[in-house]
Amino acid sequence: MDLAGIVAYMPFFLGLVGIYAIMTLGLNVQWGMTGQFNIGIAGFFAVGAYTTAILTTGPADGWLGGFNLPFLVGLAGAVLVCLPVAWVVGRITANLRTDYLAIATIGIAEIIRLFVLNEGWLTHGTRGIPGIAKPLGMGTLNYTLVILAFVALIYVMVEVARRSPWGRVLRAIRDSEPATAAAGKDIARFRLQAFVVGSCIMALGGGLYAHFVGFISPEAFRPLYGTFLVWVMLIAGGSGNNLGALLGALVVWIIWSSTELLAGLVPVALIGSESAFRIFLIGVLLQIILVTRPQGMLPERRPPMPGEKRP
Amino acid sequence: MIELIHLLINGIVLGSILALGAVGATMIFGVLRFAHFAHGDFMAVGAYFALTVVTVFNLPVLAALPVAMLGMAGLAVGIDQLIYRRIRRVQPVILLISSFATALILRSAIQMIWGGSNQVYEVGIQLPWRIGPIAIKPDHVLIVAAAAILVLLVHGFLTRTRMGKAMRAMSDNMDLALITGIPAERVIMWTWAIGGALAAAAGVLLGMDTRLHPTMGWTLLLPIFAATILGGIGRPYGAILGGLVIGCAMELSTLVLPGTYKPAVAFAIMILTLIVRPQGIIKGSV
Numbered sequence: 001m002d003l004a005g006i007v008a009y010m011p012f013f014l015g016l017v018g019i020y021a022i023m024t025l026g027l028n029v030q031w032g033m034t035g036q037f038n039i040g041i042a043g044f045f046a047v048g049a050y051t052t053a054i055l056t057t058g059p060a061d062g063w064l065g066g067f068n069l070p071f072l073v074g075l076a077g078a079v080l081v082c083l084p085v086a087w088v089v090g091r092i093t094a095n096l097r098t099d100y101l102a103i104a105t106i107g108i109a110e111i112i113r114l115f116v117l118n119e120g121w122l123t124h125g126t127r128g129i130p131g132i133a134k135p136l137g138m139g140t141l142n143y144t145l146v147i148l149a150f151v152a153l154i155y156v157m158v159e160v161a162r163r164s165p166w167g168r169v170l171r172a173i174r175d176s177e178p179a180t181a182a183a184g185k186d187i188a189r190f191r192l193q194a195f196v197v198g199s200c201i202m203a204l205g206g207g208l209y210a211h212f213v214g215f216i217s218p219e220a221f222r223p224l225y226g227t228f229l230v231w232v233m234l235i236a237g238g239s240g241n242n243l244g245a246l247l248g249a250l251v252v253w254i255i256w257s258s259t260e261l262l263a264g265l266v267p268v269a270l271i272g273s274e275s276a277f278r279i280f281l282i283g284v285l286l287q288i289i290l291v292t293r294p295q296g297m298l299p300e301r302r303p304p305m306p307g308e309k310r311p
Numbered sequence: 312m313i314e315l316i317h318l319l320i321n322g323i324v325l326g327s328i329l330a331l332g333a334v335g336a337t338m339i340f341g342v343l344r345f346a347h348f349a350h351g352d353f354m355a356v357g358a359y360f361a362l363t364v365v366t367v368f369n370l371p372v373l374a375a376l377p378v379a380m381l382g383m384a385g386l387a388v389g390i391d392q393l394i395y396r397r398i399r400r401v402q403p404v405i406l407l408i409s410s411f412a413t414a415l416i417l418r419s420a421i422q423m424i425w426g427g428s429n430q431v432y433e434v435g436i437q438l439p440w441r442i443g444p445i446a447i448k449p450d451h452v453l454i455v456a457a458a459a460i461l462v463l464l465v466h467g468f469l470t471r472t473r474m475g476k477a478m479r480a481m482s483d484n485m486d487l488a489l490i491t492g493i494p495a496e497r498v499i500m501w502t503w504a505i506g507g508a509l510a511a512a513a514g515v516l517l518g519m520d521t522r523l524h525p526t527m528g529w530t531l532l533l534p535i536f537a538a539t540i541l542g543g544i545g546r547p548y549g550a551i552l553g554g555l556v557i558g559c560a561m562e563l564s565t566l567v568l569p570g571t572y573k574p575a576v577a578f579a580i581m582i583l584t585l586i587v588r589p590q591g592i593i594k595g596s597v
Contacts, residue, residue, distance in 0.1 A: 037404060039411065092582060098404050099346040100585060103536045107578040110533060118571055228415060231408060276422035283416035290409050291397045 026201030042226025043109030048206025071135030128217025238296030326558025341482030341545025351528030357511020387507025543591025
């Protein structure tokens with residue numbers, strides 16, 4: 001690729017990084033701060049994307065739609081629809097141990113995907129929803145700036161939340177549930193709040209994604225893209241650290257994109273399928289990170305103990 | 312009525328396959344305390360091992376079964392030694408994420424080695440046996456019989472051998488088991504070997520029943536976990552029962568729901584179990 005090609009590719013690249021960064025920030029609220037193991041990210045992502053698509057597209061042929069509502073209303077709708085879904089899921093799973101929560105969330109994501117696939121009257125099934133326009137007739141470049149503005153906004157919100165007393169309780173729950181309960185905190189309530197907040201951020205990412213790519217179908221919400229990459233990003237970046245989440249999204253997306261180049265260099269006869277080879281590489285990358293540096297590139301900075309000097 | 316019986320037969324076949332997967336998953340859960348997300352893909356790899364044996368040596372599927380089981384047992388121990396062993400001390404959750412990565416690696420490896428399209432062990436249609444108005448496929452009988460024999464072997468192993476008893480002890484009470492001098496590392500290796508072998512068997516039987524595809528195991532992972540939780544985590548006998556219940560429930564649900572929602576049925580049962588009786592039918596150890 002020559003220089004001009006790279007420059008032309010930049011907005012598209014950064015737009016996707018931004019969407020993934022939003023999802024990684026959402027996951028950081030759940031996993032990094034509260035220790036909730038959600039591997040159903042793709043489900044909430046899909047809820048957001050489909051809600052936005054249904055609310056903002058023009059006349060629909062064969063699925064629910066034709067509301068033609070403005071961009072921001074669509075995004076608000078994504079969050080508002082995700083709210084009860086996440087609340088119910090969070091309510092059911094609030095007291096589950098990590099392993100159970102993991103199994104439960106992946107099941108919910110799968111059910112949401114099956115629902116999208118089967119209920120064609122609502123979602124157009126496998127054929128997906130086309131023609132989701134960018135707001136105000138923007139091009140990719142301008143819309144990417146909108147996405148990055150949302151990244152900044154959510155980053156500030158999540159960072160403020162992390163430093164607030166609320167965020168401290170979440171981290172206390174993560175580090176020691178009995179101690180937090182002993183301090184008189186209602187653990188189930190805080191957990192539920194963190195779960196809902198994180199999931200709604202993911203739904204917002206889904207809404208932005210729908211406008212960005214213009215066409216959504218159940219294919220896009222397979223666990224690989226929706227869930228796995230986000231996890232790799234957070235772990236690689238440093239769970240618990242919001243800046244790490246952003247850095248992780250950027251670096252992992254660069255690596256993920258370059259595996260495409262790498263896969264192009266290896267003869268297809270040797271690897272069978274290019275996409276399988278890329279997934280293989282990213283899986284190996286995650287294993288290497290987990291074995292060698294599980295705390296990530298930017299580890300969470302813990303507050304100093306009383307009397308201890310900040311390094 | 313006839314339809315109901317046919318669905319029940321399908322349910323028992325699916326249930327036997329789920330039971331084999333769930334026994335391995337529950338043993339790994341009991342001894343290592345984490346949900347092994349690559350278990351479904353262990354099944355798929357086992358199925359493809361058997362496919363290679365069947366096509367290269369032109370053997371019947373059931374003859375390839377032990378080879379696939381041995382191969383997968385070795386691979387499972389290898390993966391544990393290479394990856395899981397290094398992160399076992401950190402946090403169970405890191406293991407869980409790592410197993411998720413293992414699942415993806417195995418699935419894409421299958422796609423790279425064997426291709427992504429549907430494959431079958433034997434081409435052709437089997438004539439069903441007829442008992443009155445009921446039709447039974449010979450393969451279904453073979454699947455249930457093979458699963459039953461394997462379950463009996465596991466039962467013998469768990470109750471008659473020192474290693475089997477050590478495994479149950481570790482699953483029951485880790486600290487107590489370790490104080491009494493049980494060689495933890497060896498028990499863990501055996502757990503992986505047996506879990507892997509059973510998963511491979513489940514995969515081969517699933518391949519006999521339907522077809523081989525890189526995602527064949529992943530789609531069954533949720534029902535397997537449902538069976539594990541329903542039976543009580545760490546309880547092999549509960550897992551067998553759970554597998555049969557989930558299998559039958561999934562097949563019978565097609566009477567009222569579209570067939571594509573089958574995994575959702577398994578999941579609904581699991582959620583109900585978690586709410587009503589989180590310890591499972593047989594009280595779980597974790």
